[in-house]
Amino acid sequence: VTDADDPLAAFRDRFVFGDEDTIYVDGNSLGRLPRTVAERSAALVEDWGERLVTGWSDWIELPQAVGDLLARAVLGARPGEVLACDSTTVNLYKLADAALAVRPGAIVTDADNFPTDRYVLEGLAARHGRELLLTDELPDRELALVCRSHVAYRSGGLEDIAAVTAAVHDRGAFALWDLSHSAGAVEVELEAAGVDLAVGCTYKYLNAGPGAPAFLYVREELQERLRSPIQGWFGQRDQFAMGPRYEPEAGIARFLAGTPPILGLVAVQAGAELVEEAGIAAIAAKGRALTSLAVELADGQLAPLGFELGSPRDASRRGAHVALRHPKAWQVCRGLIERAGVVPDFRGPDSVRFGFPPLYTRFADVRETIERTRRLVESGAHREVDPTPRRVT
């Protein structure tokens, strides 16, 4: 595969590139800046300065409008099923709590799920007096809620969302998916897969910036049965009547809490529009090609240096990032950043994680990433790096 054959090649110019010598392969931690996000953020600030409070007549629609855009372009969901709001953590809390309030039984997630998912569920298990079972299986007891990540944050392994959701439903439980590492990287078909609940972040493959608002999805048929534990005024029916008692709004809006973060929402909108323009199918196909090239080159150049593939070998079972395991992964990772002009991510205990966001990653970048890694480790320069992992994101 070459960049000359890449139908998405032109999208690279839609992003800001400062230092062209550095290969950035950590877009799955924080995506690059799209030019439209910079423009739209500046325009929103200007709009606020000019229109002041009257701007709210438009802004107030953004959580749902951006949600509908995400539903259509990224999530395979219907209009009125998605909101852009709050953080992934807060959204997970809201939806998991809502599910537990209406269904008895234990909570299941995997021991290797992303930390915030495990921690939030641990807190809710204690609160609701439920067991939290950390397992990849569906244990043989009454289950209320099963929470999985669609793409695993460490390995990049891609779950079969339809099959897992069906198995969860067979057990009478709600399926709650964390799409943080899949939204904007691979096809997601929430409606077709029958998913109940989902959350995810927008600062990875949706390129909306550090800490940009997250999203939540509640299947239309469930919305009237579920209630957010955080009864905020933006989830209130007839909000500006400011009535005496809380009555949840009809539809997805009941899962809003406080005043929505408008500056962040326009960034999510611009980022998601870029994904819509490219098309998620083309993005996902390129992601498979990029990661396949990385795996092939790693097999040839890095396996002899002690690297093992930490991701599925089958491209259809991977997201858009690849983990390579190495006994000195931390030193390799820091050595790449400090000495080789490559920015990957370390994920303990022993993974170097290379993210290849399809919208702006070239096949040449994949080749360069693997070659620079080979040269670093062949030279032994990584051994000079302090071996103690430090606090990094």
Place this chain on the structure above:
Amino acid sequence: VTDADDPLAAFRDRFVFGDEDTIYVDGNSLGRLPRTVAERSAALVEDWGERLVTGWSDWIELPQAVGDLLARAVLGARPGEVLACDSTTVNLYKLADAALAVRPGAIVTDADNFPTDRYVLEGLAARHGRELLLTDELPDRELALVCRSHVAYRSGGLEDIAAVTAAVHDRGAFALWDLSHSAGAVEVELEAAGVDLAVGCTYKYLNAGPGAPAFLYVREELQERLRSPIQGWFGQRDQFAMGPRYEPEAGIARFLAGTPPILGLVAVQAGAELVEEAGIAAIAAKGRALTSLAVELADGQLAPLGFELGSPRDASRRGAHVALRHPKAWQVCRGLIERAGVVPDFRGPDSVRFGFPPLYTRFADVRETIERTRRLVESGAHREVDPTPRRVT
């Protein structure tokens, strides 16, 4: 009082003014755009584009750094007692839940408290099996938590935060203050008043933009006893070890949840720095002078037209806004916006709310506001406005 004598007069130039003919007296709904906020937001976006994930080494400190700035410049709190994060609603939920988890008894708030406060507390009361008592008093039964607004959103009435907190403590309850309409408008002395918990927003008198991140305060002595119900990874001790079990971080950081909204936080930082530069004592003094002028002029010009003062007459008992009650308040409010070039706010059932943020409001603006209101109502033009209140913020 005249603008020539105003020691803060020069601060008006620090804000963006588009249409100079319009008198904006709704800065207590959404503050104006400070030039530094526009600059800092653009710089952050540029910083993201250049530094990418490595920017997090600085950004990760922002919730606490901006919190410390707010503590010092706005809240009369100590370092390590304030975080900038999430929305006011989510922060209120976290703190009220944490308080209820460690103290039995009923919840008290006033029937006229801001809707989101009432709704959040109503939800928590149901969850914890407590009574929610809507009253200005402290009823004679066991109390866990008393939640008040420092400045009332409708009337502008200013509570005696130290006296009320002391009375709440005498009853063995936690005092939780909503500072949304006071932070940046009047002096707040959380440490001196012995306040336990507080929340507030930054898009009013702190001028951080629509839906900018809110803040929360937890008195240092309480932090180790209280836990956030939302156990997110940013509240986890040794976050990037990503350990198996949630263990709350020491200090105020345990009240963080998900990834902090960096673009919003730099806006809060720039907005709060402007308040720090002007000094909250000078801001509050000017606020009292502005509202006193408004009351005096309304007494003379508007009382004969059927307006009644809906705010305390004693300037030391008011925030920086004034409510005028009128039987046709909705039509007056819309008539001012549509026909008179004045932007106030309507608060049902019968209040026109004029906000006079001291940093950019001139005494001439107060005179013009009252005169344009008089001319509108004298002309009867407000009666041509559709009398049905519509959804507005």
